[in-house]
Amino acid sequence: MPAMSRGVLFTGGMRDWTATAEAYDRSFATLCDGAAARLLADLPGRDLLDVGCGTGRLAARAERAGRAVTALDADESMVESARGRLRGRVLRAALPDLPLPDASEDAISASFVLNHVDRPRAALAELRRVLRPGGRLAITVWPAGGASWSAMLGEVFEEAGAVLPPPERLSAEEDFDRSADGLAGLAREAQLEVRRACDLHWDWQVRPEDLWAGLDAGIATPGAVVRAQTPQVRARTREVFAARTAELSDLDGVMSFPVRAAYALGARPLDEEL
Numbered sequence: 001m002p003a004m005s006r007g008v009l010f011t012g013g014m015r016d017w018t019a020t021a022e023a024y025d026r027s028f029a030t031l032c033d034g035a036a037a038r039l040l041a042d043l044p045g046r047d048l049l050d051v052g053c054g055t056g057r058l059a060a061r062a063e064r065a066g067r068a069v070t071a072l073d074a075d076e077s078m079v080e081s082a083r084g085r086l087r088g089r090v091l092r093a094a095l096p097d098l099p100l101p102d103a104s105e106d107a108i109s110a111s112f113v114l115n116h117v118d119r120p121r122a123a124l125a126e127l128r129r130v131l132r133p134g135g136r137l138a139i140t141v142w143p144a145g146g147a148s149w150s151a152m153l154g155e156v157f158e159e160a161g162a163v164l165p166p167p168e169r170l171s172a173e174e175d176f177d178r179s180a181d182g183l184a185g186l187a188r189e190a191q192l193e194v195r196r197a198c199d200l201h202w203d204w205q206v207r208p209e210d211l212w213a214g215l216d217a218g219i220a221t222p223g224a225v226v227r228a229q230t231p232q233v234r235a236r237t238r239e240v241f242a243a244r245t246a247e248l249s250d251l252d253g254v255m256s257f258p259v260r261a262a263y264a265l266g267a268r269p270l271d272e273e274l
């Protein structure tokens with residue numbers, strides 16, 4: 001997996017990458033999608049560059065609103081999936097090296113990507129490089145402190161006797177505070193003006209079978225936990241997950257979890273010399 005992060009979106013060895021993008025789209029893409037409307041509202045204009053586009057849901061929303069979108073992602077399966085969804089250009093490229101000219105973009109979204117890169121400051125400097133003076137950059141990351149869906153999975157893992165792999169962390173010099181203030185600090189370090197820094201809240205509606213598809217494909221930290229188990233413990237985890245999620249599902253078989261994300265909107269100063 002090139003350029004994939006310590007945040008571990010995907011783990012494991014040989015894989016059907018198409019299946020991975022499909023599993024991501026069924027599961028964690030619907031989680032991330034909750035932030036999309038706010039980012040797009042804060043990035044007005046005709047053109048949009050979506051960095052770390054995943055399967056292209058945010059970019060597709062922008063296209064439906066009549067915008068001209070360029071999307072890019074480090075992962076080949078994501079690029080293929082996004083190409084199937086989008087009319088616009090989809091590039092395979094990885095932060096902190098974007099194949100785009102200096103000062104070429106008016107609006108950039110980078111939703112839940114900075115938490116997956118090894119060098120967040122270098123990534124932000126690169127995003128700033130391609131922004132035009134006056135252009136805006138909207139960024140989200142998952143905040144410290146966990147989430148209710150992840151706490152539920154923690155209980156499932158404990159009951160199933162799953163062994164947790166050691167967490168992967170950035171070095172102290174590279175890491176940043178996983179909060180809206182932390183994002184704003186990173187943006188200021190990158191010489192961006194901070195226009196907004198706040199938490200975003202929404203509810204994530206997901207079916208147990210869709211969430212399991214993401215976990216079974218090794219996606220996100222809990223997916224890495226599932227992948228790290230022996231076949232027996234994995235089967236037990238599946239059973240405990242099925243029982244726990246059945247209790248949480250409504251009559252239509254859907255679970256709902258409150259979600260919080262850290263968000264910052266930065267702008268490249270208008271009056272700077274290029």
Ligand SMILES: C[S@@+](CC[C@H](N)C(=O)[O-])C[C@H]1O[C@@H](n2cnc3c(N)ncnc32)[C@H](O)[C@@H]1O
Nearest residue numbers: 032052053054073074075078094095111112116
């Ligand atoms: C959690 S997903 C978010 C995807 C999408 N933005 C969304 O909201 O659904 C993170 C995405 O970032 C991509 N990614 C990870 N490291 C990257 C890098 N260095 N440069 C560009 N994309 C990267 C992954 O391949 C993945 O598609």
